[in-house]
Amino acid sequence: MPVLKRRILRGVVWLRRHPGLVAAFGFVSGLLSFFLVERHEGVARLMAVAMLASWVLLVVERALSQAVSARFGFGLSPMLVRYLTQFTHQESLFFALPFFFASTSWNSGQALFTGLLGVMALVTIIDPLYFRRLAVRRWLFLSFHTLTLFALLLVALPLILHLPAMESYQLALGVAAVLSFPTLAGSISVPRWWRGVLVLVLLAALGAAGWLARLWVPPATLRLTQVALATEIDVEQRAPRQSLHSVDAGRLRSEGLYAYTAIHAPLGLRERVSHVWLHEGKEVDRIALDVSGGRAEGYRAWTHKRNFPDSPEGRWQVRVLTADDRMIGTLRFHVAPEAR
Structure with a gap:
């Protein structure tokens, strides 16, 4: 010994x-x-x-x-x-x-x-x-x-x-x-x-x-692999047709806006997340969706918002949150006044 x-x-x-x-x-x-x-x-x-x-x-x-x-x-x-x-x-x-x-x-x-x-x-x-x-x-x-x-x-x-x-x-x-x-x-x-x-x-x-x-505290096993804002989604390809960083108020009211996210999660994990829409820092909408883990490029999902305030111009965010409100990531865009 x-x-x-x-x-x-x-x-x-x-x-x-x-x-x-x-x-x-x-x-x-x-x-x-x-x-x-x-x-x-x-x-x-x-x-x-x-x-x-x-x-x-x-x-x-x-x-x-x-x-x-x-x-x-x-x-x-x-x-x-x-x-x-x-x-x-x-x-x-x-x-x-x-x-x-x-x-x-x-x-x-x-x-x-x-x-x-x-x-x-x-x-x-x-x-x-x-x-x-x-x-x-x-x-x-x-x-x-x-x-x-x-x-x-x-x-x-x-x-x-x-x-x-x-x-x-x-x-x-x-x-x-x-x-x-x-x-x-x-x-x-x-x-x-x-x-x-x-x-x-x-x-x-x-x-x-x-x-x-x-x-x-970050949600350690969840992360965004792709984000985009678009007015159209290719459903077959599960991808946005065109990624936008700004949009004018008239187009926003007539077509609405998609918030597209690909979220990576471990295989077998099912997670409820929310897209929280904020205008000038104030929450105006919250849309829940379920994601599944396992895909290396991330689970692709989107929400479509059509109802916007009467004066939507200014700074916007779409925060991607877990069920306990921890942030996974944020999309930012700007709404310009309607073109005359």
């Missing part, structure tokens, strides 16, 4: 000396899984399952250490556990980042969430920051731990269970809230009887805040 122990410790030392290689491996595996979603769905799902399995190992780490000690005569060293945790954080963040980068609407608050994940990923590969600044602050480390799992679940749940964006967000938020329980309980110094009540109240507040903040 001493030979096995030495090999394990040697592997830990190697990981410590080459954190960049570990992070690069995580990023490459994330990119591969991102492209495999479009080509080999089963392989991408296996990679997502592997990511979640690493988290299960962290959860059962203490029981696993006891089992190893009973079987081999030595437990898992603290150093091994520390680097297993760091490795899991690196793999999870670099696995999820390509999905979030592709689905983020960068002119919205979603950029802050994706940017935060990018910063967190960098922290995991800089040992002085990770071990001397982050890991020594228990509440900060557990918050980092929970947010990393939350991001991973937002990607993995649609891939593995084919859950729509809203259900995936609710389940991921629930798991994150439950995992934050030790952090909250350890941070409260009130008498024991009140502590449980206060922790439950704080968990409820955390869940409510997470739900309200959902508009800043």
Whole structure:
């Protein structure tokens, strides 16, 4: 058994000396899984399952250490556990980042969430920051731990269970809230009887805040691959006949306008989305449609709007939203005064 122990410790030392290689491996595996979603769905799902399995190992780490000690005569060293945790954080963040980068609407608050994940990923590969600044602050480390799992679940749940964006967000938020329980309980110094009540109240507040903040979180496995505005659609080709960026008010009233979108989603996923029409920032119409995943170029669908205000001139947007109002993308166009 001493030979096995030495090999394990040697592997830990190697990981410590080459954190960049570990992070690069995580990023490459994330990119591969991102492209495999479009080509080999089963392989991408296996990679997502592997990511979640690493988290299960962290959860059962203490029981696993006891089992190893009973079987081999030595437990898992603290150093091994520390680097297993760091490795899991690196793999999870670099696995999820390509999905979030592709689905983020960068002119919205979603950029802050994706940017935060990018910063967190960098922290995991800089040992002085990770071990001397982050890991020594228990509440900060557990918050980092929970947010990393939350991001991973937002990607993995649609891939593995084919859950729509809203259900995936609710389940991921629930798991994150439950995992934050030790952090909250350890941070409260009130008498024991009140502590449980206060922790439950704080968990409820955390869940409510997470739900309200959902508009800043990109729908990780959904993204627009093509958008267009047109006055005619080729139904056989399922494509717009001519893409427009502006239209005059007279033509708008007489012909109406199509909002055409191609939305990429994982194979097997069915999603309810909405085209929300806004005039000068004010919502004037909301049209729902269902999309199915699996097509590499995206599921092609459109909505046709014929009823417009008496004075439609000005700036217009068509926002493509999930069932829980998270933005997938935006189409913008301008309506000019009617030609005389």
